[in-house]
Amino acid sequence: MNASLLPRRKALIAAMLIWAGCAAILFAMHRPPICTCGTVELWWGQVESAGNSQHIADWYSFSHVIHGLIFYAIAHLLWRRWRLLGGVPARWAFPIAVAVEASWELLENSPLIIDRYRAVTVSWGYSGDSIVNSLSDIGFMGLGFWLAARLPVKASLALAVAFELFTLAMIRDNLTLNVLMLAWPIEAVRSWQAL
16 A cells, blocks of 8 residues: 555646547547437446447446556556656656556557457447547546555455456456457467357
């Protein structure tokens, strides 16, 4: 636990500006602001539907919390353990994490990644995220970062493993499989996920 990696006022404002900038870029990319169904749901639990990745929270929100846990661990190593970023105050770790997550959201909603999801995963009908979902995903990453700053290391690890096992059991997908299938698709995994 290292609360010094949590942002202070200027760093929090920077993170909010990055978050808003991501929204503006997604809008310029012609991403739909909300689900094309016309509603915004707090939770959407149907993975194989047009509403997946369109609302505030869904099964993949757990993966974004894990992103925050991972980003915090990396920041802790860079700033505290290895002292590699000695010239940059640790409070800037959070805005950097927000920038990395926002970059992923932009990449994830590019034709390159949307087409890749359709080609190699069970997400055949995937059309990208709504802006609301992308911004929520960044928020869930922030929650994971904050939790990691408050929890002991073992609790953070346990939470990440629990989320991975929970989503694996519920939807046959999780962060690990998502990365695996995007980077190195395995037909046996794809077939199992489609059951």
